[in-house]
Amino acid sequence: MVTAVSPSDNSGDGLSLLPDDILLHILSRLSSDPRDWSRLACVSSRFAKLVGSVCCRSWCSHFIPTVTADLLSGSDDLPGGWAALRKLSMCCPGLHHAGVLLDEYPSPKRDRRSIWEPHLAPSHWGFSREEGSKLLAGRFRADCLYVSQWPGCVHAEKRRKYFVFRGVFKDFKQSSVWKAVNEVKKSRVEAKCAFCDGKETWDLHSAFCLRMELNLHEGAPIVRAFVCENGHVSGAQVRKPLHL
Structure with a gap:
């Protein structure tokens, strides 16, 4: 865009x-x-x-x-x-906004910049509330989160494969997730929303809003997702090749 x-x-x-x-x-x-x-x-x-x-x-x-x-x-x-x-319905937020590489590569300087910033997704995948419910921890299942249908936008790197998704909460400021991210001080992050002009962003992983069984593998997050003040979600599921 x-x-x-x-x-x-x-x-x-x-x-x-x-x-x-x-x-x-x-x-x-x-x-x-x-x-x-x-x-x-x-x-x-x-x-x-x-x-x-x-x-x-x-x-x-x-x-x-x-x-x-x-x-x-x-x-x-x-x-x-x-x-x-x-924009959310047709654009991948990119790896940078999805948050999975912030710790590994704080200052990306690669030639393939299109995968880092928002770009057109391969197709219009549509949205599913069921997929959103699968991401959230049990106490947040009453919240309504629409997420792009699997597999989203796939980016294969040398050591990992990233399934980047995007989504939106209904009535975010009245949701249990909104209350949770405000209570956890470490959940606020320095990352802009990929879809709107929202200036505040929170890490759903740090605020314990994601399902625990999806969160860690060998000490590293498998699913990472950010949400902005307007309820727009950018995230990714990380998969490592079997031979690693």
Whole structure:
């Protein structure tokens, strides 16, 4: 996805004179490449508003209707915004945001930078509440977590294979997980959300929110996941080759 910049109020020659319905019709024709709306949102504040509030909401309602309807039940507000949900539905958060390599490689300097930062996933995997429930410890099973369907985005390194997933909590600020991450001081991490502008992030592993049987193998975490203040989750399951 394109890195966001502050859009100006000048939307270009002639385009600023078009009514919203005409602009939305034009924007609807530019949805084949997922990056186009992100680029246009950088052009002007008007484009950014139309893309974020109308185009992305319509896209989510069409392609992930069940998740969209559930996240909105009883509320008209979507924490993090519609553009973030659309990005989450089609983008891998990358290894850096998933957190599994922070301890091993604090300053990645590899040529394959595409696997470190958010990038388009191989396909639209959809989301499953059942998969989210499998990740959470027993006392958090009442929370609603939608996670991308297995296997997510697969990255094979020399010594490990990473199955990178992403997800979103429903009503995160009312969830038991939210209460837990705030109670554990060591759970706060210096990592930005891969999908929204959330400035606060917590480690679900450090806050004991993940299933214990998934957590450790020979002293190292098998599953690592971060959650931002808007309930967006970035994580990965680590698998080592059998010969190691």
